[in-house]
Amino acid sequence: MTPAVPRLGGAHHAVAVIGGGQAGLSVSHGLRARGVDHVVIEAHRVGHEWRERRWDSFCLVTPNWQCRLPGHPYRGNDPDGFMVRDEVVRYLEEYVAAFRPPLVEGVSVTRLRRSASGVFELTTTAGEFTADQVVVATGPYHTPKLPRMAERLPAAVEQVHSSDYRNPDRLPDGAVLVVGTGQSGCQIAEDLHLAGRQVHLAVGSAPRVARFYRGRDCVAWLDDMGHYRKSIDDFDDADAVRLRVNHYVTGRDGGRDIDLRAFARDGMRLYGRLTGIEGPALEFADDLATNLDHADAVAEGIKDAIDAHIEAHGIEAPEEARYRPVWQPGEQPRTLDLAAAGITSVVWATGFTRDHRWIEIPAFDGRGYPMHWRGVSSVPGLYFLGLPWQFTWGSGRLEAVGRDAEFLAGHIDASRRLADVCGTLTGAPSELASALPIG
Ligand SMILES: Cc1cc2nc3c(=O)[nH]c(=O)nc-3n(C[C@H](O)[C@H](O)[C@H](O)COP(=O)(O)OP(=O)(O)OC[C@H]3O[C@@H](n4cnc5c(N)ncnc54)[C@H](O)[C@@H]3O)c2cc1C
Numbered sequence: 001m002t003p004a005v006p007r008l009g010g011a012h013h014a015v016a017v018i019g020g021g022q023a024g025l026s027v028s029h030g031l032r033a034r035g036v037d038h039v040v041i042e043a044h045r046v047g048h049e050w051r052e053r054r055w056d057s058f059c060l061v062t063p064n065w066q067c068r069l070p071g072h073p074y075r076g077n078d079p080d081g082f083m084v085r086d087e088v089v090r091y092l093e094e095y096v097a098a099f100r101p102p103l104v105e106g107v108s109v110t111r112l113r114r115s116a117s118g119v120f121e122l123t124t125t126a127g128e129f130t131a132d133q134v135v136v137a138t139g140p141y142h143t144p145k146l147p148r149m150a151e152r153l154p155a156a157v158e159q160v161h162s163s164d165y166r167n168p169d170r171l172p173d174g175a176v177l178v179v180g181t182g183q184s185g186c187q188i189a190e191d192l193h194l195a196g197r198q199v200h201l202a203v204g205s206a207p208r209v210a211r212f213y214r215g216r217d218c219v220a221w222l223d224d225m226g227h228y229r230k231s232i233d234d235f236d237d238a239d240a241v242r243l244r245v246n247h248y249v250t251g252r253d254g255g256r257d258i259d260l261r262a263f264a265r266d267g268m269r270l271y272g273r274l275t276g277i278e279g280p281a282l283e284f285a286d287d288l289a290t291n292l293d294h295a296d297a298v299a300e301g302i303k304d305a306i307d308a309h310i311e312a313h314g315i316e317a318p319e320e321a322r323y324r325p326v327w328q329p330g331e332q333p334r335t336l337d338l339a340a341a342g343i344t345s346v347v348w349a350t351g352f353t354r355d356h357r358w359i360e361i362p363a364f365d366g367r368g369y370p371m372h373w374r375g376v377s378s379v380p381g382l383y384f385l386g387l388p389w390q391f392t393w394g395s396g397r398l399e400a401v402g403r404d405a406e407f408l409a410g411h412i413d414a415s416r417r418l419a420d421v422c423g424t425l426t427g428a429p430s431e432l433a434s435a436l437p438i439g
Pocket of ligand 1: 024141399
């Protein structure tokens with residue numbers, strides 16, 4: 001039987017979870033297990049981000065065994081593989097089918113305020129309601145980030161952000177400039193390259209990691225080495241860690257390295273960072289060699305750490321030759337004439353910005369980043385979930401969002417019980433929370 005859709009307009013809920021992605025669903029699972037009344041509000045449909053903002057050939061870069069949402073670990077027959085886009089959507093849909101969260105789809109929360117008495121007031125596209133506690137699980141990537149210079153591209157050149165890129169056929173015939181070499185930029189450049197398109201790639205400073213080394217996925221080695229259990233508290237500069245760009249690698253076709261030098265050897269044109277657009281000309285920084293060397297050095301440094309781990313633990317693992325660069329940049333052009341290069345489209349793989357302006361509560365620092373520890377904000381009863389490096393590397397991912405969700409669900413339940421005793425939400429009930437099984 002389909003559960004009734006929870007009421008919103010005029011209702012009061014103990015907890016409102018905003019966002020029905022993997023983060024919102026995970027905390028809902030934990031609240032359900034603790035018998036906490038709540039509602040999950042999703043602006044679109046579950047899986048929206050994966051369904052609508054990823055390209056057609058998209059697949060996870062993280063292995064399937066790292067998909068471990070609470071009560072819903074990956075159970076397929078390819079744990080070392082990488083789910084493609086539609087499989088990720090199905091994984092989330094199956095999660096919903098498995099525990100039937102109190103979910104309302106197609107409703108946006110447009111304003112969140114807190115009354116003088118401490119009750120949260122939510123304005124939605126389906127009316128207003130109140131809640132004692134709120135979890136903001138609206139995702140880590142809100143607004144596509146485009147540099148201002150995008151405005152100066154000639155009108156004839158089609159431009160899309162990586163979140164709107166779908167496949168090579170959707171772009172006009174001709175060469176394509178891809179700007180940015182984070183995970184999205186590298187994978188989209190490869191997608192176009194494999195389709196036979198002439199790709200020009202503005203290479204940034206993102207690091208890379210090898211897919212496999214000494215017989216295993218590097219992610220598996222790093223997992224054994226405790227890398228994914230390391231918390232943000234273990235670093236001196238949390239801000240710097242949170243701003244780090246992810247290493248590029250791909251899960252495509254069973255997983256492989258992304259080697260930009262190999263792409264260049266095979267005809268892709270590489271440049272340094274894009275620094276300007278003047279009339280019909282693009283301008284690049286003189287940092288291509290540095291950026292490629294840096295990416296390789298990081299990848300080789302990770303292999304050094306894996307070697308040390310293997311040696312320290314006496315693990316039997318096949319020897320593997322180290323990477324040798326297959327291409328070196330010569331005298332690189334610092335400018336490129338768009339028309340002469342036949343560039344008809346640009347893909348901006350330049351990331352996203354956060355947008356929490358609809359939250360009218362002073363819970364943010366001067367940069368608009370939520371003030372929180374493990375998602376528990378500075379405002380009693382307000383929580384965040386799914387932020388990159390919220391607590392560990394996997395916080396913004398399928399790997400550890402569930403661990404953070406369990407922590408918050410325990411905390412929320414403890415707060416609720418404490419409020420029953422004290423008559424009001426008091427903030428961080430750390431003593432009570434730590435007594436709960438939320439490790
Ligand atoms: C290109 C790319 C590749 C990635 N690859 C991987 C990978 O390989 N492995 C991995 O583990 N992770 C990966 N991630 C990171 C992460 O898993 C995803 O970003 C994931 O979508 C985050 O889940 P979430 O639930 O935190 O947020 P989202 O999936 O963004 O879900 C948030 C939901 O909130 C809804 N929402 C937003 N605002 C409101 C509002 N005001 N009212 C109501 N609803 C609202 C949205 O519609 C959305 O459905 C990748 C991310 C990107 C961008």
